[in-house]
Amino acid sequence: MNQEFEAAIYIIIHFMILYFSLAVNLYCITQYIIGKKLDVERESNFIAKLISIPILYISIRYGVYKYAFLFLSCILERYQSKRIFIICSLGILFLECFSYLGFMSDNEKKIYIFRFDLIKQILKIIQMLSVIVLVIHLFLKGIGIIDIGTVVWRIELIINLFVLISFVIISSFNLTVSSDREYMCVNNGLTQVLLVMDDSHQLKFKKNEDGSYYVSNGEDGADTFVLSINQFEKLQKYMGGELI
Structure with missing residues:
Protein backbone atom coordinates (compact mmCIF):
# COMPACT_ATOMS: atom_id res chain seq x y z
CA MET A 1 0.00 0.00 0.00
CA ASN A 2 2.85 2.38 0.84
CA GLN A 3 4.47 1.79 -2.55
CA GLU A 4 1.15 2.43 -4.29
CA PHE A 5 0.64 5.65 -2.36
CA GLU A 6 4.17 6.81 -3.15
CA ALA A 7 3.65 6.04 -6.84
CA ALA A 8 0.38 8.00 -6.85
CA ILE A 9 2.05 10.98 -5.17
CA TYR A 10 4.85 10.79 -7.73
CA ILE A 11 2.29 10.96 -10.55
CA ILE A 12 0.44 13.86 -8.90
CA ILE A 13 3.73 15.78 -8.56
CA HIS A 14 4.23 15.45 -12.32
CA PHE A 15 0.70 16.77 -12.85
CA MET A 16 1.56 19.75 -10.67
CA ILE A 17 4.77 20.39 -12.61
CA LEU A 18 3.12 20.20 -16.03
CA TYR A 19 -0.13 22.02 -15.28
CA PHE A 20 -0.01 24.03 -12.06
CA SER A 21 3.61 25.18 -12.26
CA LEU A 22 3.26 26.14 -15.92
CA ALA A 23 0.00 28.02 -15.32
CA VAL A 24 1.30 29.89 -12.26
CA ASN A 25 4.52 30.95 -14.01
CA LEU A 26 2.62 32.15 -17.08
CA TYR A 27 0.19 34.03 -14.82
CA CYS A 28 3.00 35.77 -12.94
CA ILE A 29 4.66 36.82 -16.20
CA THR A 30 1.50 38.14 -17.85
CA GLN A 31 -0.08 39.91 -14.84
CA TYR A 32 1.01 42.75 -12.59
CA ILE A 33 1.46 40.93 -9.29
CA ILE A 34 0.38 42.87 -6.20
CA GLY A 35 1.49 41.98 -2.69
CA LYS A 36 -0.48 42.54 0.50
CA LYS A 37 1.03 45.99 0.97
CA LEU A 38 0.51 48.46 -1.86
CA ASP A 39 3.56 50.51 -0.88
CA VAL A 40 5.82 47.67 -2.04
CA GLU A 41 3.81 46.78 -5.14
CA ARG A 42 6.65 47.24 -7.60
CA GLU A 43 8.96 45.09 -5.51
CA SER A 44 6.31 42.35 -5.34
CA ASN A 45 5.83 42.41 -9.09
CA PHE A 46 9.58 42.42 -9.72
CA ILE A 47 10.20 39.50 -7.38
CA ALA A 48 7.35 37.46 -8.88
CA LYS A 49 8.75 37.90 -12.37
CA LEU A 50 12.34 37.42 -11.19
CA ILE A 51 11.30 33.98 -9.94
CA SER A 52 8.83 32.97 -12.67
CA ILE A 53 10.79 33.91 -15.79
CA PRO A 54 13.92 31.83 -14.98
CA ILE A 55 11.80 28.89 -13.82
CA LEU A 56 9.75 28.95 -17.01
CA TYR A 57 12.84 29.32 -19.20
CA ILE A 58 14.80 26.57 -17.46
CA SER A 59 11.78 24.23 -17.45
CA ILE A 60 11.30 24.68 -21.20
CA ARG A 61 15.00 24.82 -22.12
CA TYR A 62 15.95 21.67 -20.23
CA GLY A 63 12.79 19.69 -20.97
CA VAL A 64 11.20 19.61 -17.52
CA TYR A 65 7.68 20.05 -18.91
CA LYS A 66 8.45 17.68 -21.77
CA TYR A 67 9.63 14.99 -19.35
CA ALA A 68 6.57 15.48 -17.15
CA PHE A 69 4.26 15.10 -20.15
CA LEU A 70 6.06 11.99 -21.45
CA PHE A 71 5.96 10.45 -17.99
CA LEU A 72 2.23 11.12 -17.57
CA SER A 73 1.46 9.86 -21.07
CA CYS A 74 2.85 6.42 -20.14
CA ILE A 75 1.38 5.88 -16.68
CA LEU A 76 -1.43 3.64 -17.95
CA GLU A 77 1.17 1.22 -19.29
CA ARG A 78 3.71 1.64 -16.49
CA TYR A 79 1.43 1.05 -13.51
CA GLN A 80 -0.91 -1.89 -13.05
CA SER A 81 -2.25 -1.25 -9.55
CA LYS A 82 -5.83 0.02 -9.56
CA ARG A 83 -5.36 1.82 -6.25
CA ILE A 84 -2.77 4.11 -7.81
CA PHE A 85 -5.27 5.46 -10.33
CA ILE A 86 -7.97 5.90 -7.68
CA ILE A 87 -5.61 7.89 -5.47
CA CYS A 88 -4.44 9.94 -8.47
CA SER A 89 -7.98 10.80 -9.54
CA LEU A 90 -8.92 11.95 -6.04
CA GLY A 91 -5.67 13.90 -5.68
CA ILE A 92 -6.13 15.72 -8.99
CA LEU A 93 -9.74 16.49 -8.10
CA PHE A 94 -8.63 17.96 -4.77
CA LEU A 95 -5.99 20.12 -6.45
CA GLU A 96 -8.51 21.41 -8.98
CA CYS A 97 -11.01 22.30 -6.25
CA PHE A 98 -8.28 24.00 -4.22
CA SER A 99 -7.08 26.08 -7.18
CA TYR A 100 -10.65 26.98 -8.14
CA LEU A 101 -11.46 28.18 -4.61
CA GLY A 102 -8.26 30.21 -4.59
CA PHE A 103 -9.20 31.75 -7.94
CA MET A 104 -12.70 32.62 -6.71
CA SER A 105 -11.44 34.15 -3.45
CA ASP A 106 -9.01 36.32 -5.43
CA ASN A 107 -11.82 37.47 -7.72
CA GLU A 108 -13.91 38.56 -4.74
CA LYS A 109 -11.22 41.09 -3.81
CA LYS A 110 -11.03 42.69 -7.27
CA ILE A 111 -13.07 43.63 -10.28
CA TYR A 112 -11.90 42.32 -13.64
CA ILE A 113 -12.76 43.54 -17.11
CA PHE A 114 -11.45 41.11 -19.70
CA ARG A 115 -10.74 41.97 -23.30
CA PHE A 116 -11.81 38.52 -24.50
CA ASP A 117 -14.41 37.78 -21.85
CA LEU A 118 -16.60 35.45 -23.97
CA ILE A 119 -13.64 33.39 -25.18
CA LYS A 120 -12.35 33.24 -21.60
CA GLN A 121 -15.68 31.91 -20.33
CA ILE A 122 -15.81 29.28 -23.08
CA LEU A 123 -12.25 28.16 -22.35
CA LYS A 124 -13.03 28.02 -18.64
CA ILE A 125 -15.97 25.69 -19.25
CA ILE A 126 -13.94 23.51 -21.63
CA GLN A 127 -11.07 23.34 -19.16
CA MET A 128 -13.34 22.30 -16.30
CA LEU A 129 -15.06 19.66 -18.44
CA SER A 130 -11.76 18.28 -19.75
CA VAL A 131 -10.40 17.93 -16.21
CA ILE A 132 -13.60 16.22 -15.07
CA VAL A 133 -13.38 13.76 -17.98
CA LEU A 134 -9.73 13.04 -17.19
CA VAL A 135 -10.46 12.46 -13.49
CA ILE A 136 -13.47 10.24 -14.24
CA HIS A 137 -11.44 8.13 -16.69
CA LEU A 138 -8.68 7.66 -14.12
CA PHE A 139 -11.21 6.70 -11.45
CA LEU A 140 -13.07 4.28 -13.73
CA LYS A 141 -9.79 2.62 -14.66
CA GLY A 142 -8.97 2.40 -10.97
CA ILE A 143 -12.18 0.54 -10.13
CA GLY A 144 -11.82 -1.65 -13.20
CA ILE A 145 -14.86 -0.51 -15.18
CA ILE A 146 -13.12 0.88 -18.24
CA ASP A 147 -9.67 1.08 -19.79
CA ILE A 148 -9.52 4.27 -21.84
CA GLY A 149 -6.34 3.32 -23.70
CA THR A 150 -3.06 5.17 -24.09
CA VAL A 151 -4.02 7.10 -27.24
CA VAL A 152 -7.18 8.58 -25.72
CA TRP A 153 -5.32 9.35 -22.50
CA ARG A 154 -2.61 11.26 -24.33
CA ILE A 155 -5.20 13.21 -26.29
CA GLU A 156 -6.86 14.20 -23.00
CA LEU A 157 -3.51 15.35 -21.58
CA ILE A 158 -2.82 17.46 -24.67
CA ILE A 159 -6.31 19.01 -24.66
CA ASN A 160 -6.02 19.91 -20.98
CA LEU A 161 -2.61 21.48 -21.51
CA PHE A 162 -3.64 23.43 -24.62
CA VAL A 163 -6.84 24.76 -23.05
CA LEU A 164 -5.07 25.73 -19.81
CA ILE A 165 -2.34 27.68 -21.62
CA SER A 166 -4.93 29.35 -23.86
CA PHE A 167 -7.03 30.30 -20.82
CA VAL A 168 -4.09 31.94 -19.03
CA ILE A 169 -2.99 33.86 -22.13
CA ILE A 170 -6.51 35.04 -23.03
CA SER A 171 -7.12 36.10 -19.42
CA SER A 172 -3.92 38.16 -19.37
CA PHE A 173 -5.63 40.99 -21.29
Whole structure:
Protein backbone atom coordinates (compact mmCIF):
# COMPACT_ATOMS: atom_id res chain seq x y z
CA MET A 1 0.00 0.00 0.00
CA ASN A 2 2.85 2.38 0.84
CA GLN A 3 4.47 1.79 -2.55
CA GLU A 4 1.15 2.43 -4.29
CA PHE A 5 0.64 5.65 -2.36
CA GLU A 6 4.17 6.81 -3.15
CA ALA A 7 3.65 6.04 -6.84
CA ALA A 8 0.38 8.00 -6.85
CA ILE A 9 2.05 10.98 -5.17
CA TYR A 10 4.85 10.79 -7.73
CA ILE A 11 2.29 10.96 -10.55
CA ILE A 12 0.44 13.86 -8.90
CA ILE A 13 3.73 15.78 -8.56
CA HIS A 14 4.23 15.45 -12.32
CA PHE A 15 0.70 16.77 -12.85
CA MET A 16 1.56 19.75 -10.67
CA ILE A 17 4.77 20.39 -12.61
CA LEU A 18 3.12 20.20 -16.03
CA TYR A 19 -0.13 22.02 -15.28
CA PHE A 20 -0.01 24.03 -12.06
CA SER A 21 3.61 25.18 -12.26
CA LEU A 22 3.26 26.14 -15.92
CA ALA A 23 0.00 28.02 -15.32
CA VAL A 24 1.30 29.89 -12.26
CA ASN A 25 4.52 30.95 -14.01
CA LEU A 26 2.62 32.15 -17.08
CA TYR A 27 0.19 34.03 -14.82
CA CYS A 28 3.00 35.77 -12.94
CA ILE A 29 4.66 36.82 -16.20
CA THR A 30 1.50 38.14 -17.85
CA GLN A 31 -0.08 39.91 -14.84
CA TYR A 32 1.01 42.75 -12.59
CA ILE A 33 1.46 40.93 -9.29
CA ILE A 34 0.38 42.87 -6.20
CA GLY A 35 1.49 41.98 -2.69
CA LYS A 36 -0.48 42.54 0.50
CA LYS A 37 1.03 45.99 0.97
CA LEU A 38 0.51 48.46 -1.86
CA ASP A 39 3.56 50.51 -0.88
CA VAL A 40 5.82 47.67 -2.04
CA GLU A 41 3.81 46.78 -5.14
CA ARG A 42 6.65 47.24 -7.60
CA GLU A 43 8.96 45.09 -5.51
CA SER A 44 6.31 42.35 -5.34
CA ASN A 45 5.83 42.41 -9.09
CA PHE A 46 9.58 42.42 -9.72
CA ILE A 47 10.20 39.50 -7.38
CA ALA A 48 7.35 37.46 -8.88
CA LYS A 49 8.75 37.90 -12.37
CA LEU A 50 12.34 37.42 -11.19
CA ILE A 51 11.30 33.98 -9.94
CA SER A 52 8.83 32.97 -12.67
CA ILE A 53 10.79 33.91 -15.79
CA PRO A 54 13.92 31.83 -14.98
CA ILE A 55 11.80 28.89 -13.82
CA LEU A 56 9.75 28.95 -17.01
CA TYR A 57 12.84 29.32 -19.20
CA ILE A 58 14.80 26.57 -17.46
CA SER A 59 11.78 24.23 -17.45
CA ILE A 60 11.30 24.68 -21.20
CA ARG A 61 15.00 24.82 -22.12
CA TYR A 62 15.95 21.67 -20.23
CA GLY A 63 12.79 19.69 -20.97
CA VAL A 64 11.20 19.61 -17.52
CA TYR A 65 7.68 20.05 -18.91
CA LYS A 66 8.45 17.68 -21.77
CA TYR A 67 9.63 14.99 -19.35
CA ALA A 68 6.57 15.48 -17.15
CA PHE A 69 4.26 15.10 -20.15
CA LEU A 70 6.06 11.99 -21.45
CA PHE A 71 5.96 10.45 -17.99
CA LEU A 72 2.23 11.12 -17.57
CA SER A 73 1.46 9.86 -21.07
CA CYS A 74 2.85 6.42 -20.14
CA ILE A 75 1.38 5.88 -16.68
CA LEU A 76 -1.43 3.64 -17.95
CA GLU A 77 1.17 1.22 -19.29
CA ARG A 78 3.71 1.64 -16.49
CA TYR A 79 1.43 1.05 -13.51
CA GLN A 80 -0.91 -1.89 -13.05
CA SER A 81 -2.25 -1.25 -9.55
CA LYS A 82 -5.83 0.02 -9.56
CA ARG A 83 -5.36 1.82 -6.25
CA ILE A 84 -2.77 4.11 -7.81
CA PHE A 85 -5.27 5.46 -10.33
CA ILE A 86 -7.97 5.90 -7.68
CA ILE A 87 -5.61 7.89 -5.47
CA CYS A 88 -4.44 9.94 -8.47
CA SER A 89 -7.98 10.80 -9.54
CA LEU A 90 -8.92 11.95 -6.04
CA GLY A 91 -5.67 13.90 -5.68
CA ILE A 92 -6.13 15.72 -8.99
CA LEU A 93 -9.74 16.49 -8.10
CA PHE A 94 -8.63 17.96 -4.77
CA LEU A 95 -5.99 20.12 -6.45
CA GLU A 96 -8.51 21.41 -8.98
CA CYS A 97 -11.01 22.30 -6.25
CA PHE A 98 -8.28 24.00 -4.22
CA SER A 99 -7.08 26.08 -7.18
CA TYR A 100 -10.65 26.98 -8.14
CA LEU A 101 -11.46 28.18 -4.61
CA GLY A 102 -8.26 30.21 -4.59
CA PHE A 103 -9.20 31.75 -7.94
CA MET A 104 -12.70 32.62 -6.71
CA SER A 105 -11.44 34.15 -3.45
CA ASP A 106 -9.01 36.32 -5.43
CA ASN A 107 -11.82 37.47 -7.72
CA GLU A 108 -13.91 38.56 -4.74
CA LYS A 109 -11.22 41.09 -3.81
CA LYS A 110 -11.03 42.69 -7.27
CA ILE A 111 -13.07 43.63 -10.28
CA TYR A 112 -11.90 42.32 -13.64
CA ILE A 113 -12.76 43.54 -17.11
CA PHE A 114 -11.45 41.11 -19.70
CA ARG A 115 -10.74 41.97 -23.30
CA PHE A 116 -11.81 38.52 -24.50
CA ASP A 117 -14.41 37.78 -21.85
CA LEU A 118 -16.60 35.45 -23.97
CA ILE A 119 -13.64 33.39 -25.18
CA LYS A 120 -12.35 33.24 -21.60
CA GLN A 121 -15.68 31.91 -20.33
CA ILE A 122 -15.81 29.28 -23.08
CA LEU A 123 -12.25 28.16 -22.35
CA LYS A 124 -13.03 28.02 -18.64
CA ILE A 125 -15.97 25.69 -19.25
CA ILE A 126 -13.94 23.51 -21.63
CA GLN A 127 -11.07 23.34 -19.16
CA MET A 128 -13.34 22.30 -16.30
CA LEU A 129 -15.06 19.66 -18.44
CA SER A 130 -11.76 18.28 -19.75
CA VAL A 131 -10.40 17.93 -16.21
CA ILE A 132 -13.60 16.22 -15.07
CA VAL A 133 -13.38 13.76 -17.98
CA LEU A 134 -9.73 13.04 -17.19
CA VAL A 135 -10.46 12.46 -13.49
CA ILE A 136 -13.47 10.24 -14.24
CA HIS A 137 -11.44 8.13 -16.69
CA LEU A 138 -8.68 7.66 -14.12
CA PHE A 139 -11.21 6.70 -11.45
CA LEU A 140 -13.07 4.28 -13.73
CA LYS A 141 -9.79 2.62 -14.66
CA GLY A 142 -8.97 2.40 -10.97
CA ILE A 143 -12.18 0.54 -10.13
CA GLY A 144 -11.82 -1.65 -13.20
CA ILE A 145 -14.86 -0.51 -15.18
CA ILE A 146 -13.12 0.88 -18.24
CA ASP A 147 -9.67 1.08 -19.79
CA ILE A 148 -9.52 4.27 -21.84
CA GLY A 149 -6.34 3.32 -23.70
CA THR A 150 -3.06 5.17 -24.09
CA VAL A 151 -4.02 7.10 -27.24
CA VAL A 152 -7.18 8.58 -25.72
CA TRP A 153 -5.32 9.35 -22.50
CA ARG A 154 -2.61 11.26 -24.33
CA ILE A 155 -5.20 13.21 -26.29
CA GLU A 156 -6.86 14.20 -23.00
CA LEU A 157 -3.51 15.35 -21.58
CA ILE A 158 -2.82 17.46 -24.67
CA ILE A 159 -6.31 19.01 -24.66
CA ASN A 160 -6.02 19.91 -20.98
CA LEU A 161 -2.61 21.48 -21.51
CA PHE A 162 -3.64 23.43 -24.62
CA VAL A 163 -6.84 24.76 -23.05
CA LEU A 164 -5.07 25.73 -19.81
CA ILE A 165 -2.34 27.68 -21.62
CA SER A 166 -4.93 29.35 -23.86
CA PHE A 167 -7.03 30.30 -20.82
CA VAL A 168 -4.09 31.94 -19.03
CA ILE A 169 -2.99 33.86 -22.13
CA ILE A 170 -6.51 35.04 -23.03
CA SER A 171 -7.12 36.10 -19.42
CA SER A 172 -3.92 38.16 -19.37
CA PHE A 173 -5.63 40.99 -21.29
CA ASN A 174 -7.64 42.75 -18.59
CA LEU A 175 -8.22 45.74 -16.39
CA THR A 176 -8.00 44.93 -12.69
CA VAL A 177 -9.29 47.24 -9.97
CA SER A 178 -8.86 46.49 -6.27
CA SER A 179 -12.01 46.25 -4.15
CA ASP A 180 -10.93 49.26 -2.06
CA ARG A 181 -10.06 51.24 -5.24
CA GLU A 182 -6.43 51.68 -4.25
CA TYR A 183 -5.08 50.78 -7.66
CA MET A 184 -5.84 49.74 -11.23
CA CYS A 185 -3.70 47.37 -13.27
CA VAL A 186 -3.75 47.68 -17.05
CA ASN A 187 -2.67 44.23 -18.25
CA ASN A 188 -2.05 43.77 -21.97
CA GLY A 189 -0.28 40.45 -22.10
CA LEU A 190 3.43 41.09 -21.56
CA THR A 191 2.82 44.81 -21.01
CA GLN A 192 1.49 45.75 -17.57
CA VAL A 193 1.10 49.10 -15.82
CA LEU A 194 0.05 49.80 -12.23
CA LEU A 195 -1.87 53.02 -11.58
CA VAL A 196 -2.19 54.02 -7.93
CA MET A 197 -5.42 55.77 -6.93
CA ASP A 198 -5.85 58.18 -4.02
CA ASP A 199 -7.02 61.75 -3.39
CA SER A 200 -4.08 63.19 -5.30
CA HIS A 201 -4.11 60.54 -8.04
CA GLN A 202 -7.57 60.46 -9.61
CA LEU A 203 -7.93 58.33 -12.71
CA LYS A 204 -8.97 60.02 -15.93
CA PHE A 205 -9.85 58.30 -19.19
CA LYS A 206 -9.35 59.75 -22.65
CA LYS A 207 -10.94 57.87 -25.54
CA ASN A 208 -8.71 57.00 -28.49
CA GLU A 209 -9.87 56.78 -32.09
CA ASP A 210 -9.82 52.97 -32.11
CA GLY A 211 -12.18 52.68 -29.11
CA SER A 212 -9.46 52.11 -26.54
CA TYR A 213 -8.73 54.57 -23.73
CA TYR A 214 -5.69 56.31 -22.38
CA VAL A 215 -5.97 56.18 -18.60
CA SER A 216 -3.78 58.25 -16.31
CA ASN A 217 -3.50 59.07 -12.61
CA GLY A 218 -1.53 62.26 -13.29
CA GLU A 219 1.87 60.61 -12.99
CA ASP A 220 1.62 57.31 -14.86
CA GLY A 221 -0.56 56.31 -17.76
CA ALA A 222 -1.30 53.50 -20.20
CA ASP A 223 -3.48 52.65 -23.17
CA THR A 224 -6.20 50.10 -22.50
CA PHE A 225 -7.55 47.63 -25.01
CA VAL A 226 -10.78 48.47 -26.84
CA LEU A 227 -13.62 48.73 -24.31
CA SER A 228 -17.23 48.12 -25.22
CA ILE A 229 -19.92 50.49 -23.98
CA ASN A 230 -21.06 47.93 -21.40
CA GLN A 231 -17.51 47.37 -20.16
CA PHE A 232 -16.87 51.09 -19.76
CA GLU A 233 -20.20 51.62 -18.00
CA LYS A 234 -19.41 48.74 -15.64
CA LEU A 235 -16.05 50.28 -14.86
CA GLN A 236 -17.55 53.72 -14.42
CA LYS A 237 -20.26 52.39 -12.09
CA TYR A 238 -17.71 50.55 -9.99
CA MET A 239 -15.48 53.62 -9.75
CA GLY A 240 -18.46 55.66 -8.58
CA GLY A 241 -18.37 58.57 -10.97
CA GLU A 242 -17.55 60.00 -14.37
CA LEU A 243 -14.22 58.84 -15.75
CA ILE A 244 -13.91 61.13 -18.77
